[in-house]
Amino acid sequence: MERNVSPSPAKPLLRALSGEAVWPPPAWLMRQAGRYLPEYREVRAKAGDFITLCTTPALAAEVTLQPIRRYGMEGAILFSDILMVPWALGQPLRFAEGEGPLLEPLRDAEAIAALDPATLVARVAPILETVARVRESLATESPRTTLIGFAGGCFTVACYMLEGRGSKEFPAARGLAYADPALFGRLIRTLQDATVEYLVAQVEAGAEAVMLFDSWAGMLSPGQFRRWVIEPTASITRSLRRRCPGIPIIGFPRLAGPLLADYAARAGVDATAIDTGMDPRWAAQAVPSTMALQGNLDPLALVAGGAALEAETRSILAAMRGRPYIFNLGHGIVPQTPPEHVTALMRILRSA
Numbered sequence: 001m002e003r004n005v006s007p008s009p010a011k012p013l014l015r016a017l018s019g020e021a022v023w024p025p026p027a028w029l030m031r032q033a034g035r036y037l038p039e040y041r042e043v044r045a046k047a048g049d050f051i052t053l054c055t056t057p058a059l060a061a062e063v064t065l066q067p068i069r070r071y072g073m074e075g076a077i078l079f080s081d082i083l084m085v086p087w088a089l090g091q092p093l094r095f096a097e098g099e100g101p102l103l104e105p106l107r108d109a110e111a112i113a114a115l116d117p118a119t120l121v122a123r124v125a126p127i128l129e130t131v132a133r134v135r136e137s138l139a140t141e142s143p144r145t146t147l148i149g150f151a152g153g154c155f156t157v158a159c160y161m162l163e164g165r166g167s168k169e170f171p172a173a174r175g176l177a178y179a180d181p182a183l184f185g186r187l188i189r190t191l192q193d194a195t196v197e198y199l200v201a202q203v204e205a206g207a208e209a210v211m212l213f214d215s216w217a218g219m220l221s222p223g224q225f226r227r228w229v230i231e232p233t234a235s236i237t238r239s240l241r242r243r244c245p246g247i248p249i250i251g252f253p254r255l256a257g258p259l260l261a262d263y264a265a266r267a268g269v270d271a272t273a274i275d276t277g278m279d280p281r282w283a284a285q286a287v288p289s290t291m292a293l294q295g296n297l298d299p300l301a302l303v304a305g306g307a308a309l310e311a312e313t314r315s316i317l318a319a320m321r322g323r324p325y326i327f328n329l330g331h332g333i334v335p336q337t338p339p340e341h342v343t344a345l346m347r348i349l350r351s352a
């Protein structure tokens, strides 16, 4: 008998994003390309600096594919950085050895007004070229792997733009959000528009899903979280749905705690990523069972390996079994991770 249902997309990660409880779960790891891999360090040395690596399509495509070749993850994350958006808006950026990213901090209303959205799509052209190359390579090398594009959440990107560097508290951004919400709102809206243009361009170049990394979302008070995390995200997801119908969107409001439930209900995402500190059993109750969850192994359990890795992984899997779910870490891989522990992790997942 013929059934009136549309066929599910074949790739496991896309099936999970469409609400199917795929088991064993599709998997990828935040920062899966990076310094823990010797083949990455080799390419990184050849490129010289990090921005050159991000804007040289042959090299960026190569490092995007390196973890897929080694481990066969179901997701490939574009190799780039959330700070390439401020860079493309004209804010000077460099990555200093041992210090992380350094931006010339935005000091006043003039600096915010001077950000130039007109240059964005032209400046990110090499990143879009990377997307196209990776998508083409995956078609032959790893046809079950989904290419994930990304951008930072507006609040997190604003944190770096105002502070100029990483920080424990990001007082410049959180302070401005209280002291001059109109001005902070102008920066957030500039980022909202830039993020939509950037993600639409990634999808047009071949990204099959996109993720919004809002790494510092959980520093905000509940009211500020709704205003500067949920509302801008909802605006971005509305625009993306209009311009790229059907594109799945993963949101990562890191450290959101119980506000995760509000985010899942109102931000318009298809999947919610959870951080290391979130109880997966609580998240599984708080987020609708039709919405995929993604996460949340402690990156340090992956460094430890052995019995700790196995026990932590199995307890997350037990909480997620029976619902749409994508395995991932709760934050990025750390450089001291032994590559063979990732092999062990993939083995545990595949026998789930």
Ligand SMILES: Cc1c2[nH]c(c1CCC(=O)O)Cc1[nH]c(c(CCC(=O)O)c1C)Cc1[nH]c(c(CCC(=O)O)c1C)Cc1[nH]c(c(C)c1CCC(=O)O)C2
Residues within 6 Å of the ligand: 029, 030, 031, 032, 033, 034, 035, 044, 050, 077, 078, 079, 080, 081, 082, 083, 095, 099, 100, 101, 150, 166, 213, 215, 331, 332
């Ligand atoms: C906050 C943030 C940034 N970048 C990102 C976030 C959000 C996620 C998170 O919270 O970790 C996101 C990001 N950064 C990078 C990717 C690429 C793909 C991947 O996940 O493998 C992604 C998705 C590469 C990178 N981005 C960076 C590296 C290291 C660069 C190097 O020295 O080779 C990589 C591989 C540099 C970076 N970029 C950033 C910082 C703070 C740093 C320095 C700290 C560090 O080195 O880990 C900003």
